[in-house]
Amino acid sequence: xxxxxxxxxxxxxxxxxxxxxxxxxxxxxxxxxxxxxxxxxxxxxxxxxxxxxxxxxxxxxxxxxxxxxxxxxxxxxxxxxxxxxxxxxxxxxxxxxxxxxxxxxxxxxxxxxxxxxxxxxxxxxxxxxxxxxxxxxxxxxxxxxxxxxxxxxxxxxxxxxxxxxxxxxxxxxxxxxxxxxxxxxxxxxxxxxxxxxxxxxxxxxxxxxxxxxxxxxxxxxxxxxxxxxxxxxxxxxxxxxxxxxxxxxxxxxxxxxxxxxxxxxxxxxxxxxxxxxxxxxxxxxxxxxxxxxxxxxxxxxxxxxxxxxxxxxxxxxxxxxxxxxxxxxxxxxxxxxxxxxxxxxxxxxxx
Amino acid sequence: xxxxxxxxxxxxxxxxxxxxxxxxxxxxxxxxxxxxxxxxxxxxxxxxxxxxxxxxxxxxxxxxxxxxxxxxxxxxxxxxxxxxxxxxxxxxxxxxxxxxxxxxxxxxxxxxxxxxxxxxxxxxxxxxxxxxxxxxxxxxxxxxxxxxxxxxxxxxxxxxxxxxxxxxxxxxxxxxxxxxxxxxxxxxxxxxxxxxxxxxxxxxxxxxxxxxxxxxxxxxxxxxxxxxxxxxxxxxxxxxxxxxxxxxxxxxxxxxxxxxxxxxxxxxxxxxxxxxxxxxxxxxxxxxxxxxxxxxxxxxxxxxxxxxxxxxxxxxxxxxxxxxxxxxxxxxxxxxx
Numbered sequence: 193x194x195x196x197x198x199x200x201x202x203x204x205x206x207x208x209x210x211x212x213x214x215x216x217x218x219x220x221x222x223x224x225x226x227x228x229x230x231x232x233x234x235x236x237x238x239x240x241x242x243x244x245x246x247x248x249x250x251x252x253x254x255x256x257x258x259x260x261x262x263x264x265x266x267x268x269x270x271x272x273x274x275x276x277x278x279x280x281x282x283x284x285x286x287x288x289x290x291x292x293x294x295x296x297x298x299x300x301x302x303x304x305x306x307x308x309x310x311x312x313x314x315x316x317x318x319x320x321x322x323x324x325x326x327x328x329x330x331x332x333x334x335x336x337x338x339x340x341x342x343x344x345x346x347x348x349x350x351x352x353x354x355x356x357x358x359x360x361x362x363x364x365x366x367x368x369x370x371x372x373x374x375x376x377x378x379x380x381x382x383x384x385x386x387x388x389x390x391x392x393x394x395x396x397x398x399x400x401x402x403x404x405x406x407x408x409x410x411x412x413x414x415x416x417x418x419x420x421x422x423x424x425x426x427x428x429x430x431x432x433x434x435x436x437x438x439x440x441x442x443x444x445x446x447x448x449x450x451x452x453x454x455x456x457x458x459x460x461x462x463x464x465x466x467x468x469x470x471x472x473x474x475x476x477x478x479x480x481x482x483x484x485x486x487x488x489x490x491x492x493x494x495x496x497x498x499x500x501x502x503x504x505x506x507x508x509x510x511x512x513x514x515x516x517x518x519x520x521x522x523x524x525x526x527x528x529x530x531x532x533x534x535x536x537x538x539x540x541x542x543x
Numbered sequence: 544x545x546x547x548x549x550x551x552x553x554x555x556x557x558x559x560x561x562x563x564x565x566x567x568x569x570x571x572x573x574x575x576x577x578x579x580x581x582x583x584x585x586x587x588x589x590x591x592x593x594x595x596x597x598x599x600x601x602x603x604x605x606x607x608x609x610x611x612x613x614x615x616x617x618x619x620x621x622x623x624x625x626x627x628x629x630x631x632x633x634x635x636x637x638x639x640x641x642x643x644x645x646x647x648x649x650x651x652x653x654x655x656x657x658x659x660x661x662x663x664x665x666x667x668x669x670x671x672x673x674x675x676x677x678x679x680x681x682x683x684x685x686x687x688x689x690x691x692x693x694x695x696x697x698x699x700x701x702x703x704x705x706x707x708x709x710x711x712x713x714x715x716x717x718x719x720x721x722x723x724x725x726x727x728x729x730x731x732x733x734x735x736x737x738x739x740x741x742x743x744x745x746x747x748x749x750x751x752x753x754x755x756x757x758x759x760x761x762x763x764x765x766x767x768x769x770x771x772x773x774x775x776x777x778x779x780x781x782x783x784x785x786x787x788x789x790x791x792x793x794x795x796x797x798x799x800x801x802x803x804x805x806x807x808x809x810x811x812x813x814x815x816x817x818x819x820x821x822x823x824x825x826x827x828x829x830x831x832x833x834x835x836x837x838x839x840x841x842x843x844x845x846x847x848x849x850x851x852x853x854x855x856x857x858x859x860x861x862x863x864x865x866x867x868x869x870x871x872x873x874x875x876x877x878x879x880x
Contacts, residue, residue, distance in 0.1 A: 244771050265777025277768035281790040290786070291776030342776075 193255055194220045194346045194378030196241060201250035203236055203402075210236050211247070212402040218346075223372045223379045227389040228399035229425070234382045235350055237399070241380065242348050243267050254345060265294075270339035274351040276331045278323040278338070285319040288338045305341040312374070313337050329360045336371070346378035353388060365391055386426055390414070398422050420539040423467050429496060429508050431467045431533070438464045443534075447505030451480050454529030457543045464542070467533035470496070473509040476526030483507045485521045490514055499523065608849035614842070621846070628850035649851060651824045652832035655739075659828060660807040663743045667803050668796075671751055675758035676788075689759075693752035703749045704816025708732070711741055711817070732818050735825040742814040742826045749813055750806065754799045761795030762788070801866035805859055829855050 196218040203211040211233045218224045226234040239245040241252060243264030252260045259267050270291075278287050285306060292302045310316045313333045323331055332352060339347055352368070353361045369392050372379050383389055389396045390410045398405040398413065398421070405425075406418040417423035423431045436445040438459045442452045443466045451466060453459065473481070483499035486506075494510050497517060501507040509525060517523065534543040574582050604618065609628055611621035635644035644650045678689055695703065710716045711731040718728035731737045765788065773783050789796070811830035814820075820827040820835075829851070837848025 242775060244774065263777075264771075264774045269775070271772070271775050273768045273772060275766060275768050277766065277772040279769060279772075279787060281793075290773075290778070294777050294779070294782070338772075 195255050196346060196378065196380070197253040197256075198237075198241070199251040199253070201237065201240055201247045201252065203233070203240065203245070204248045210402050211240070214250070214402075214404055216397060216404065216407065218378060218380060221376050221378055223369070223381065223392060223394045224397060225389040225393035225395075226380065226382045226397045226399060227384065227386055227425075228405075230384060231401075232399040233402040234384075234399050238271075238348050238350055238380060238382050242269055242271050244271075268345040269348055270342045270344035270346075271348040271350065272335045272339050272352045274354055276323070276335040276355075278331060278334055280323050283320050283322055284315065284326070284334050284337075287323070287334060288341050291338065291342050302341075305343075306337075309337040309340040312340065312371070328356050329364065332356060332364060336368075340375070344377070346380065349379060349381040351382055351384070353383070354385070361388075368392060386428065390426070396426075398425060400425075416541070417467075417533065418541050420465060420467075420535050423533055423535065423541075427469055429470050429510065431469050432473075432508055433535075434466045434501070434505055436464055436466055438462060438534075445501070445505065447502035449481055449502060453534075454532050454543070457532075457534070459534060459536075459542050463537045465535040465539075467535060468527050468531060470508040470510040472527050472531035473507075473511075473525045474527065475511065475515065475523060477524055479524040479526030481507065481525040481527075483523055483525065485517050485519055485523060487519070488515075488517050497523075605849045606853060608845055609853050611846045612844075613846070614844070616845070624846070628846045629854070631847065632850055632854065646847070648824065648827065648832055648836075652827045652829045655824070655827055656808060656810070656829045659739075659743065659810060660804060663746055663807050663810070664800065664803045666743065667747045667750060667754060667807075668800060670747055671754035671758055671799065672792075672796075674751060674755040675762055678755065678759050679762040689756075692755055695749050696752040696756075698749065700749065700812035701816050703745065704813045707741070707745045707748075707813075708817050733822050735822060738818045738822055738825050742810070742818060745817055746807075746810060746813050750803070754803060757795050757799050757802075758792060761792045765791045797869045798866065801862055801869065805862050805866075808855065808858055808862070 198214050198216040201211055201214040202209070214237060226237060228234050236245065240247050243259070243262060243266075247260065250260070251258055254267060254269075278284075279290065282290065288306045288309065289302050292305065306319070307316075310319055313336060315330065315333050315337060318326060318330055318334070323334065326334065332355075335352070349368075353364050356364060365388055368381075372392075381388075381392060393410055395407060396410055396413055397407045400421050406413060406422045408416075408418075413422060413426045417426060417431075420433065424433060434445045434447065436443045436451075438444075438453070439461050442450050443464055444450055445466065481501065483501045485497060485499050487498040489496040489498075492514070494512055495514055495517075497507075497509045497511055497515075499507045499509065507525075532543075533541065536542045570582075570585070573585060577584070607618060608621070610623060610625055611618070612624045612627065613621050615621050632646050632649050634646075635641070635650065637643045641647050641650040641654065674692055678685065678692065698706075708715070712718070713728065713730055713733065715731070717731065722728055729737065731741055769787055769791075770783065773787055778786075809830055810828050811834070814826055814828060815831055815834075818826040820831050833848045833851045833855070836851065837843065837845050
């Protein structure tokens with residue numbers, strides 16, 4: 193239970209098209225993360241699935257049943273809101289019971305479910321408190337608890353961690369992943385934080401301007417981004433992307449460098465974007481890239497080097513350890529051929 | 544423009560500057576002599592003086608009046624009678640029969656006011672809540688509707704009374720319409736129950752916008768997320784109202800209830816212009832009773848009027864204290880959130 197299919201979902205607010213035809217299948221028990229920059233439509237898409245907004249056109253199916261015309265309550269989903277949306281005048285227990293009481297569930301059953309969820313989330317001592325008396329992390333757990341007790345077909349999480357401080361976010365991230373494993377339920381998690389997406393997701397859906405850019409596992413997105421946008425969006429620090437021309441088996445960058453194409457890769461001559469992740473660059477005497485160091489951010493185990501690459505181009509390299517690089521020093525860098533990403537003039541991956 | 548502005552500025556600031564220069568030395572001297580406390584007193588003094596002369600002093604004089612008798616206007620010429628006026632107001636041979644009370648008009652006014660307060664405040668609260676709920680929706684031309692409901696609040700109470708008398712009079716607009724539709728005219732202001740209902744209806748009409756506005760502010764402060772969470776939970780609209788909207792609206796609701804109570808106890812202007820207390824004593828309210836006994840009747844009795852006003856003041860003070868207490872409680876709750 194919990195397979196969600198979207199067929200050509202479109203949403204317009206007046207003349208503005210927010211979602212431009214989304215097709216997507218979320219499998220049973222999967223944790224899928226919608227990620228994308230602000231305004232890409234990820235929260236809107238989640239609200240369509242939840243039933244809080246109606247799509248302008250398209251069809252939403254849950255376990256093969258078309259639920260598009262159904263109200264939010266009749267879809268069997270539970271949502272965790274960014275603001276938690278706990279009822280401030282009710283105790284934690286009452287908050288968790290509220291939805292179950294709507295279904296006229298017998299009280300012993302309600303109590304049992306609350307007890308179980310409270311134990312799972314370790315919020316038993318908080319049951320008689322009100323949300324105002326809880327910390328951000330505790331409220332978050334209660335909000336999740338309120339979703340769990342309903343035993344929904346799928347959980348919808350709308351940026352649930354964005355109101356937490358950095359440290360708490362890391363631990364809640366792990367807890368949510370563990371919870372997903374324990375419950376085995378389908379979860380859709382919306383975030384703009386790509387680290388959150390990478391660490392939690394079974395699959396990531398990258399959205400931009402109302403369109404799906406790529407759907408894949410976190411590592412596939414990292415290793416084989418389908419286009420320039422995904423390449424730039426996934427991974428931190430972002431991938432080096434240099435515009436150039438493919439000519440005679442090598443790429444001539446606008447900054448002047450000539451980079452040989454990896455062996456076995458054949459691309460037609462013409463405009464091209466050459467991509468390489470900062471982590472895949474290494475200092476190599478006589479390497480194909482020559483750059484002048486502008487700034488070194490020493491993080492301890494590794495150093496992020498910002499450098500100028502000839503004519504206005506910039507280069508980012510993450511080098512292991514603490515290399516002794518002064519500002520203005522010229523370094524030569526190399527890389528493994530299989531780490532190279534090539535994107536055509538249309539922004540799509542060619543190799 | 545700048546020339547005019549500059550000139551205006553000079554006209555305003557020049558005398559102020561001169562005043563400041565004149566006051567500078569004496570104020571510095573005053574501060575040296577009395578310290579910071581003295582300066583505070585200096586700046587508060589004008590306000591305190593006005594308050595004392597126009598509020599505190601009349602209040603004390605009123606208490607003094609309530610312990611005197613006679614028609615004389617000036618206090619020194621009046622006869623001291625202690626609590627006799629209060630006794631006269633409150634004495635009844637049989638408290639189940641108001642006709643046996645010495646001041647039966649006072650008791651009638653009290654009963655009318657009590658009935659009025661209960662009915663008017665409850666209907667007003669319900670109407671204001673419904674109005675606020677409707678105005679809180681995304682209606683077309685919302686600002687227009689909000690203005691429509693708030694408009695009567697801006698009218699002077701006497702104007703409100705006159706407008707509605709013009710409508711409800713025996714030869715008024717409403718009867719003209721009824722006759723036009725082939726129905727018999729109704730004596731809206733000359734039949735006891737109709738007149739009393741009219742007083743309630745008109746005061747609700749006049750005050751509705753004010754209270755609806757306070758409630759609307761409360762409604763708009765309730766996060767939309769909560770309603771969406773309730774929607775996900777499949778909560779029926781009635782349950783959403785009783786379990787979510789109303790509890791979260793309670794702080795504003797309590798303010799509205801207490802303010803409405805205070806205003807209702809003081810009901811006078813609209814009702815007086817509308818019905819003049821009639822027919823008979825059907826719409827005679829406490830404030831009108833006090834006004835008539837003290838100023839308008841042939842046998843003026845300022846002492847009795849003062850005593851009645853002190854009793855009414857007591858009720859109002861209780862209600863005000865209630866409001867303050869509720870306000871404090873809300874503040875504490877707000878801090879907890």
